[in-house]
Amino acid sequence: MPETMFAPGEPPFLKLSGIGKVFPGVIANEDVSIDFRRGEIHALLGENGAGKSTLMNVVTGLYQPDSGEMILDGYGVEFAGPPAAIAAGIGMVHQHFKLVPRFTVAENLALGWNETPGWVAPGAIEAKARALSERFGLAIRADARIDSLSAGEQQRVEILRVLSRGAKMLILDEPTAVLSPVEVASLFDALRRFRDGGGAVVIITHKLDEVMAVADRCSVLRAGRLVGTHRITDVTPALLVGEMIGRPVDLPASYPRARPAPGPDAPAAMVLEAVSVRDEAGVTRLDAVSLVLRAGEVLGIAGVTGNGQPELAGVMTGLVAPFSGRVLLGGAPAPGADPGAFAAAGVGHVPEDRLRSALAPSLGVAENAVLREYRVKPVGGRLAYNAGAARRFAEALAVAANVRLASPTAPIRGLSGGNQQRLVLAREGRIATSVLVASYPARGLDIGAIAAMRERLAAARDGGVAVVLVSEDLDEILALSDRIAVLTAGRLMGVMERAEARRDVIGRLMSGRAADAEIAA
Numbered sequence: 001m002p003e004t005m006f007a008p009g010e011p012p013f014l015k016l017s018g019i020g021k022v023f024p025g026v027i028a029n030e031d032v033s034i035d036f037r038r039g040e041i042h043a044l045l046g047e048n049g050a051g052k053s054t055l056m057n058v059v060t061g062l063y064q065p066d067s068g069e070m071i072l073d074g075y076g077v078e079f080a081g082p083p084a085a086i087a088a089g090i091g092m093v094h095q096h097f098k099l100v101p102r103f104t105v106a107e108n109l110a111l112g113w114n115e116t117p118g119w120v121a122p123g124a125i126e127a128k129a130r131a132l133s134e135r136f137g138l139a140i141r142a143d144a145r146i147d148s149l150s151a152g153e154q155q156r157v158e159i160l161r162v163l164s165r166g167a168k169m170l171i172l173d174e175p176t177a178v179l180s181p182v183e184v185a186s187l188f189d190a191l192r193r194f195r196d197g198g199g200a201v202v203i204i205t206h207k208l209d210e211v212m213a214v215a216d217r218c219s220v221l222r223a224g225r226l227v228g229t230h231r232i233t234d235v236t237p238a239l240l241v242g243e244m245i246g247r248p249v250d251l252p253a254s255y256p257r258a259r260p261a262p263g264p265d266a267p268a269a270m271v272l273e274a275v276s277v278r279d280e281a282g283v284t285r286l287d288a289v290s291l292v293l294r295a296g297e298v299l300g301i302a303g304v305t306g307n308g309q310p311e312l313a314g315v316m317t318g319l320v321a322p323f324s325g326r327v328l329l330g331g332a333p334a335p336g337a338d339p340g341a342f343a344a345a346g347v348g349h350v351p352e353d354r355l356r357s358a359l360a361p362s363l364g365v366a367e368n369a370v371l372r373e374y375r376v377k378p379v380g381g382r383l384a385y386n387a388g389a390a391r392r393f394a395e396a397l398a399v400a401a402n403v404r405l406a407s408p409t410a411p412i413r414g415l416s417g418g419n420q421q422r423l424v425l426a427r428e429g430r431i432a433t434s435v436l437v438a439s440y441p442a443r444g445l446d447i448g449a450i451a452a453m454r455e456r457l458a459a460a461r462d463g464g465v466a467v468v469l470v471s472e473d474l475d476e477i478l479a480l481s482d483r484i485a486v487l488t489a490g491r492l493m494g495v496m497e498r499a500e501a502r503r504d505v506i507g508r509l510m511s512g513r514a515a516d517a518e519i520a521a
């Protein structure tokens with residue numbers, strides 16, 4: 001392959017040679033050799049469970065490889081732990097930001113500076129934070145508290161924190177999952193700038209359009225092994241998908257219905273009457289939202305993240321009690337905050353933050369599979385917890401979710417992010433006989449799993465379930481929904497039938513520009 005982009009003879013920043021990593025019952029990486037170079041953005045691709053995170057955990061010193069070598073700037077290295085990798089200039093930006101919420105941006109950045117003295121004037125650390133922000137082209141508000149920032153702003157702080165520790169290589173794990181399109185563009189600008197200054201970037205992502213837009217080269221893993229490394233100019237998305245899964249997949253543009261969409265007279269699975277929610281500080285997060293969920297429809301909730309989506313999903317699933325207004329479930333008033341009662345009434349929930357909200361990370365796969373079955377036979381019931389039944393239930397659920405389990409007793413955090421998501425989806429889909437609320441269900445899923453997830457939602461819809469799809473991906477909403485509601489700053493800006501839905505109108509409502517425009521009731 002001709003390599004004109006890079007100076008001949010210059011060693012790669014980090015060379016992986018024959019890396020292998022085994023967990024009990026699973027070969028996570030086998031004989032992986034990749035060069036990560038200065039001045040390039042390298043995308044790491046692969047299906048859920050292909051071994052991407054494991055490989056990056058080896059690179060960042062969290063795991064020691066069982067075989068193979070790492071060569072940094074021409075010299076063999078072994079990292080005893082993450083501090084050694086950081087000292088060598090390898091920085092990781094995690095999906096869950098490691099920031100202190102109650103500290104300001106500048107304070108969080110100062111935590112990463114070795115030379116920060118015990119006491120320092122706020123003005124001084126803010127000035128330093130601003131200088132850092134300018135140097136790397138990442139806009140921040142130095143004096144703002146982390147918990148007042150959007151996901152995109154928090155991510156910029158996280159990246160700056162990593163860069164301030166002298167990172168020469170930046171590894172990002174699905175960095176765009178929580179970002180709005182504008183934030184994605186500004187992240188990519190910052191990555192290009194870092195690359196153009198001689199930095200090495202590795203980006204793990206499932207979004208092929210982003211790979212094509214931002215990466216210089218990409219490597220594809222399948223079942224722990226490297227399938228190939230390519231220059232982006234030499235590949236197409238279809239070729240990459242083929243390499244990732246070893247067979248072609250078809251992503252339908254829309255999901256045909258088995259029955260006609262329910263009209264306004266269809267039975268209501270759930271009704272929200274002027275529901276408002278306030279947070280702990282008394283700020284209104286959901287503002288007098290009225291909605292009818294019709295049995296047998298997909299209702300898409302479009303909106304930029306941070307506009308009341310968790311609160312809306314919370315009142316629909318019994319996690320959050322309305323401050324005012326009420327929720328009717330099957331015609332009867334629902335109890336305030338009682339997720340168990342909602343589940344018993346047939347309401348399933350795939351929350352936004354799976355590992356923290358839907359799963360108990362240190363418990364086994366079986367215990368997580370049955371988390372919602374404790375009141376139900378044969379797993380739970382009045383008398384006891386039946387461990388054998390729990391294991392069998394977990395195994396059946398894993399088969400249904402297409403997840404390969406090494407052992408049902410192994411901790412769920414050992415499963416790849418995408419496989420955790422598949423299990424939650426299967427578990428909640430089982431419960432949801434009446435309503436299924438799915439928040440950002442595609443997050444972390446590979447392309448084949450996205451198709452399977454959408455088919456599952458469409459099947460629930462055809463089975464008479466009211467499906468609520470919360471997403472900021474308009475293509476996804478338009479592909480699946482029968483009706484589309486737009487949520488902006490906690491208010492419902494409009495609800496429209498799919499046939500009448502127009503992208504530009506939804507976009508305008510999402511940006512809050514037509515605050516009083518009611519499109520249809």
Ligand SMILES: Nc1ncnc2c1ncn2[C@@H]1O[C@H](COP(=O)(O)OP(=O)(O)OP(=O)(O)O)[C@@H](O)[C@H]1O
Nearest residue numbers: 023028048049050051052053054414415416417418
């Ligand atoms: N700590 C661990 N203990 C046991 N098994 C593990 C552990 N970490 C990863 N695995 C297993 O190794 C394999 C590779 O997982 P990994 O998380 O690296 O995949 P991935 O490509 O990052 O997937 P995703 O796209 O879903 O995040 C999976 O089968 C996973 O279950």
